[in-house]
Amino acid sequence: MIGRRPLLAAGAVALARPASALDLGPLALPVKQDDTVAPGYRRDVLVRWGDRVTFDAPRWTPRTPDPTAAAAQFGWDARVLGIAVPQQPAADGVPRAILAVAHPTVEAAMAFPGGQDQPAAAAAMQGVSLLNIERQAGRWVVVDGGYQSRRLGISTLCRVSGGGAVRGVLGVGGGCVTPWGTLLLAEGDPGFWQARLGGLDPAIADGSGYGFVTELNPFDPQSVPVKRRALGRFAHGDAAAALSRDGRAVVYLTDRRVGGFLFRFVSAGPATAEHALDAGTFFVARVEGDRLSWLPLPDGAGPLAAAQAAGGSPFDAPSGLGLDPMGPRLLLACHGSPARPAGHVLEFSADGGDDGGAGAAARLLFAAGNQRSPQARYGAAGLPAGSAWPENPDTVTVDARGRAWIGTNRGGRVGQQAEGLYACDLAGPDRGVPVPIYGAPRGASVGGAALTPDGETLFTAIRHPGAEPGATFDRPGTRWPEFEPGVPPRSVLAGLVRTAGGAAGG
Template sequence: MIRRRALLAAPFATPALAQPRRAALTGLALPVKQDDTVAPGFRRDPLIRWGDRVIFDAPAWNPARTDADAASAQFGWDARVVGVAAPQQQAADNIPRAILAVVHPTVDPVMAFPGGRDQPAVAAAMQGASLLNIEKQGSRWVVVDGGYQSRRLSAATLCRMTGPNPGSGSVLGVLGLGGGCVTPWGTLLLAEGDPGFWTGRLTGLDPAGFGWVVEVNPFDPQSVPAKRSALGRFPHGDVAATLARDGRAVVYLTDRRVGGFLFRFLSAGPATAEDVLDSGTLAVCRMEADRITWLPLPAGADPLAAATQAGGSPLDTPAGLGLDPTGPRLLLACHGSPVRPAGHVIEISAAGGDDGANTAAAVLLFAAGNPNSADARYGRAGLPMGSAWPENPDTVMVDSRGRAWVGTDRGGRVGPQAEGLYGVDLDGPRRGVPLPVYGAPRGASVGGAAMTPDGEAMFVAVRHPGAEPGASFDRPGTRWPAFQPGVPPRSTLIGLARQG
């Protein structure tokens, strides 16, 4: 059972990193190269890489020879940051600590295994999630090697099914986790995407056991994750959780397909109740000009079919979600579609400041792409001369000063510039103008970001470096971050902080 902790207090401390010097960012280019690019005045620290141990007894990483047991105890092949769960009380030794959650959405056999020979069982162990003990040592946050709360979730993790569609009551494994969030009541929500890629490769799996939202207690490594069927089964892109004014749980969910929907779940009871996500109302977003209406769906219905029938609005591959801790504001990153290939970010404000309200307002924060194109739009001022521009926004996080951090993902496709992490003001004269602070190495994407509990640094995931079209384990586009002959590139969690 997942025991509810008391609702978390105010947002994390005001982050110093949230106010980068504009002079350092204006005009920053993100060239395509084998190494990454860090904005002047910032420091980048590698924290954990594909194959590094998560569980204390994990064997040393050997990319030329691995097995499922080893992979299930090591950091996964791919990486996307979910968030940081901070304990309510500081430890007796006064060392700041927390749990950092990272999901491992994919495994590309061509890049993960010598000769590109698929090893489905090993790949299934490489995917899933890593829950990592982190602590502050001196002026830097580090991943605790073999921390006692550190945990791996994979295709071998026992989960329980709950809610109106419990099935057999249990299911073995989590598959294709693509996003997630830390909830105000102290748990993690991890969103399974389309399981077809995995169920077609692994034998003996019931597809009905996958495609759900998984809730887990990050502070209890022995807790059994719960798949919450009331939140619906479909190819999730991301989830974001908050509270309605009356204390009920609110969960936003994206349907990561071209023409996918934005959903909202509103619990029947308060967020302090046990299994609060097992009863409530799932609704779909209808967007008409700048107005959103939440349309309730019939209980137990297929969410996608019911959303279509109810008149939900199809979107341009809705992907990442980010809630503003300073106010009732939700950001939605739409990855793009054949009609609008570069994607965009939408800002949604709940009516009356209540996420439980039936309506909301929607405005375009920015439309991504080359600023010289007719479709791209970046605030009133536009992008600074010579600056990189975002394309295919995929992840978004909002810090406690109300600045958004947007990560881009072209899936390894090499374009005129590197994938990047962009800071975007949500208020003031530079609203809607994305300024780059980090550029990924060749073939890599940016898999989200999360602030440290003290707000002095940011965790950023660098996904699948070197995995560009035509690349392979033996001939990658880069060997970042080690640049050692024969060592494949590795997805890496980095810390990004302002120097000094």
């Protein structure tokens, strides 16, 4: 594990800062069956588990799940990946975009009556939803049955770069929209799904077609996704994409294990929508003190073994990645480890303002954990002791104004406070002070964030509400969001909007 003492010293300046300049103030996030929304904001439920994604999706029947129906519906779990904006505005002047949401997991106890696993239905409930969104009557909405709306799953035909084909995207837990106009889907560890679904298809049991980063054109519903060999095959946590100063594609990747690595891929040639990720050089990060160096790995080598041999730095379960569009700065959410169970968020500023450069300055943005870190004394930063503070940061997004949005994830474990979504300034007097905007219902986690081009709607995902340890389909920890007898809790794509209008965060 990398040591945090130098990074803690760099981040501790936030303790003496005044309250944040955000339009958000101190907010407790109590554990309860309903969610918590910051004063001055409204939470809109946009899409729920079982709602239709494609125009021909059947009605949701949770007590009799049907794999064919599930393959056209919003999945059981949810994690926001990003928003793809068309390069050319629509002829009718209506702002439109494509919102990508991953469905990483399906927990049998919560997804199926009686807790009896139904592998074919579970396979259909995972994958990715691409949703048409547009601005109507002053607000952003999901277009019901939009013509570009699409479900990717275990039946999706994919090409493999360098030759070959495979059917299915499996266990996508992260991803991003790229500057060259594509969408990257980061598949996690296929081992769990292999054991669960191997009886359905020998190709799934083999597993060699999974654990890739998959690329596709989000605007073309007929596009065939491509699994990119050059980005390595391992249990990816997340992906973030940028351009180097000379126009090459740069992709950052996390290896989401305790002691996992941070990787970077730099393409051999200029970034294009078709060939940006065909070939290039893989690097692993080594952090020493307040410096990050990128160490090149041998071409064609297995990334994990090569990173270990090269002396890459192990991190505390490196998970979410966020790139600052205001400058060459990468944020890394580390979920935590036995040594530092609450996790932290790190900041890397590329040397010379170039994501393709040899290194970066490294410092701590904040240490997570209610009472486990120096920042637990955040009363000095203008936040009273009753206000929530992040634990186990899992996702991070940086908006066009240079502000980070961090989602937490304890995997359903119920703690002293609810899981939350936090805003955090990256510069100025309030740098490194995360301020809560939203608290999830009992047993739920927060699955990422993305802002609309005008910044007025903050999309986030509320993952597996009610799925606390010991809970089941028939006895969940909550029945959010409907609270109707017999209706199971449902993961939700939500929009957070200022009631007075204007950009989220103020």
